[in-house]
Amino acid sequence: MTPPGRRLRVLIDAVDLAQPPTGLGVYATELAAALARTGDVDVHTAFPAPGPAGTSPFPLPDRHRQLWRQAVLPRRLLAAGIDVYHGTEFAAPLLCRVPRVVTVHDVAFLSRPRAYTLRARAHYRALLATGLRAERIIVPSRHVAGALASATGTDRAKIRVVPEAPPPGMEVAARERVTATLRGLGVERPYLLCVGFADRRKRVVDVVRALALLEGPQRPSLLVAGEDREGVQAALEREARRLGVSDRVRFTGYFTGDLAALYGGALALVYPSLDEGFGLPPLEAMACGTPVIASDIPALRETAGEAAMFVPVRSPAAIADRARSLLADPAVAAGWRARGLARSATYSWERASRETLEVYRELAR
Secondary structure, eight states: OOOTTOOEEEEEEOTTOOSSOOHHHHHHHHHHHHHHHHSSEEEEEEOSSOOOTTOEEOOOOSSOHHHIIIIIHHHHHHHTTOSEEEESSSOOOSSOSSOEEEEOOOOHHHHSGGGSOHHHHHHHHHHHHHHTTSSEEEESSHHHHHHHHHHHOOOGGGEEEOOOOOOTTOSOOOHHHHHHHHHHHTOOSSEEEEEOOSSGGGOHHHHHHHHTTOOSTTOOEEEEESOOSSSHHHHHHHHHHHHTOGGGEEEEESOOSOHHHHHHHOSEEEEOOSOOSSOHHHHHHHHTTOOEEEEOOHHHHHHHTTSSEEEOTTOHHHHHHHHHHHHHOHHHHHHHHHHHHHHHTTOOHHHHHHHHHHHHHHHHO
16 A cells, blocks of 8 residues: 555566567557656656656666566565556566556467467467466457456456557648658658558558559559568568569658658558557557558457448458548548547547556555
């Protein structure tokens, strides 16, 4: 229990996150920043890079991060007077007198194991085995809550659903920003955009195949942004060559430029993933006024509501049909842009921080 008159002290543990940060890194950073802005909690961060403004750095291990988390961190939490520990990537100390919260972003490594290497599956299973011992588990959607309980037998009573949100800066970009960004990349409109393709379950290959079905004077190109961690790009390039659309497919790698402008210039974000825990890129695109074509799976339905154009999984023809409708009628595109902006406005990191803080307070009472 937090002593009367003292603010809650929380450690956000993100020592495992890759640099530069991707989805999980964005989550940890934006949550810590939003919690600090509330003024109701002292936020300490164990990050591989400096934490956001208003947070305090926590001493990090030089190496052996998992051993540090299990053998060293519990004592340091007590010594620092930390009231709640929050592991943002599945894991938590096993033997710990400080109440623990973990975030489980998805359980695709359990439901679709073939989409992961043996090493990746073993890594995530080991982390999750520690995280399941936490007193509370935060998930980003009802879909993940049900999948986690079903796959692991976790008591639903300790699972809390806290939706994530687009990061600051995801907004409708001025025409000049869009023009400058596309000029810098040498990209012309119209183009379809895919963001994030680190594993094959993202099914960017279906967008490449849809591209081959989109001919005519307004035929779009495809821009793929993201870090290639599993050699997916080479497979996509082979498929593009086979279909004769190599000249219409571009890869940006990890994009460090004006992402809002990249979204804003696109005909649509296409997100044909087989499995998701939440689906942040569709929300980012909506916040930037970009129509979204997404696979019809539970998590994306939950996140996007009626603001996305849903297509069956593994359906290049359906993706092509949706793209044609946007090319054929500007009013159709404008309608989807308006729906997306309204939907994305219902999510915020302020909301996420308030709901997360309530979870902390449950444990610190």
